Amino acid sequence: MPETMQTIQDGIYSIKIKGSRRIATLARKDSSLRIWDPKRSKLGVMVIKNISIPIGRDSRVLYLGASSGTTVSHVADIAKVAYAVEFSPRSMRNLLETCKDYDNMIPLLDDANHPERYSPFVEPVDVIYQDVAQRNQAEIALRNARWFLKDDGYLIITIKARSIDTTANPKKILEAEAEKLTSDFEIFSKIDLAPYHADHLAVIARKLPQEAEEK
């Protein structure tokens, strides 16, 4: 049992347990307390750094790069529904195990570069959370946002400098990638994920209203 428990935002709690401060969510299945580890979850780092996360009880979230399901599970604890897209079959095996405890997590073994392939299963969403370590991260975000993100919807994207270019200056790479998003998004905040994750930047942005666009 935690010594203290405060609500940071709807569904996310700051608790004190054995003297240390931790963040946690309540499990969808049985409302048990689930500690959220920022070392394994970049979204967790943002919470710990007191950034307001635009995910609430009514949010429909598209999660690109779900991996084995650690962060997605916390998103599913907080939000209304989480569409979890993951490319690797090996990770999907673990993700399917996680899905057993969630009636609002939808697993999709697909390549985020081709949103048309999972479009029959995904509805327009309020938030896209992206954590894929790929060179064309910005392009993937823009494409998925055009398909699925509502106007005024939010994009939360983690950019890993080393995935873009292993040699050049990380700061410059991160700035350049963030720039690419400005065609479709208004950038709200940029968060350095250090010391938990080195050379990573998280960007929270809001979709600009669009007229007719090509996909």
Place this chain on the structure above:
Amino acid sequence: MIEPLMHIWYGNIDDIGFLAHDLTDPDTLIQNIRTNHSPTDIDGIDIRQFALDKGIFATESDYMAALRSLTIARAKHLVKKSIGPDQLIISAIKALDDTNEITNMLSERLEEWYGLHFPEIKLKGEELAVFVAQTCSRDNIEADDSLYEISRTSMGCSIGKSDEDILKNTALTLKKLYADRAKLEDYINNSMQELAPNLTTIAGGLLGARLIAKFGGIKRVSEVPSSTIQVIGADNALFKHLHGRATSPKYGLIFSHPKINTAKWWLRGKIARAFASTVSKAVRVDYYSGNIMENLESDLDATIGHIEKKYPNPPVGKGKGKETSKGQEQWKNDRQKSTRSRGNRANTVHRKSNVLDTNESRHRKV
């Protein structure tokens, strides 16, 4: 399981342009659904709202439950589809490398351990394991055995029954590991012969399996250019080259093949290139058609023969390094030195521009 759920969506909904399909391949179906409807319509269809409006589902939670079952079934189906026979081989070759490491470690340990009792014995590795498992105590050595004399005057300690038993135990484990290693090699060779006969003919089962493991699957090996196959495995050298600080590596994993590592030093690069290109052809035929290519190896040998004939002597030129006779002497001496000094030498002597300026013959394409 997947069919009845899919029909809920894709069944008879043709008033907005969906096609009613007889479900065979989920992937084609999915491709059709939105791209057919209106490729320029950015909003697409709100599937959830559509399903509720049309009365396919009574409530949101009914929709979610069906969607969840469907996507879980689909994901399981796709995961299963993704595992091919090459994945089994990849795990086997990794198991082989692990077994090698463990065997080496344990055999060293047995040497040290048994050496406390019988330091004079010259046996190592598998031979030692067999000996210890069978005989162990010096007292068990027969008078007519060649080891009898030295066992009588050994400076090793004496061992009791429990010491002997535990030594035998470890020796038996080690014996089994050696046998397992051989079994793994056989399994890999046989599986490779079945999965990729042409690749096995050229590179052999083990190197072929290592290439597949490095790329993560036989499909990937068939997709990359032969130059990638040539250098894969030489990661440090490759990245150094890509960052502009060194010449390109001549070979990576493929160096373990005798056709390359027994060749004369000035021919290795050219032979590596020819070898990699043959491997590329072989693996593509294996992946796509499965036919046996005739003359695959003899053609490669003929090419190597031409290379050897064309360059019978090592190149001698104006530049520093291997080209000069002094450089050759240096090179021979270096081979005995540590890898670290060899690495430093690569940095200072073989700068990219240096090599391009001096000896063109080294880069003449065969």
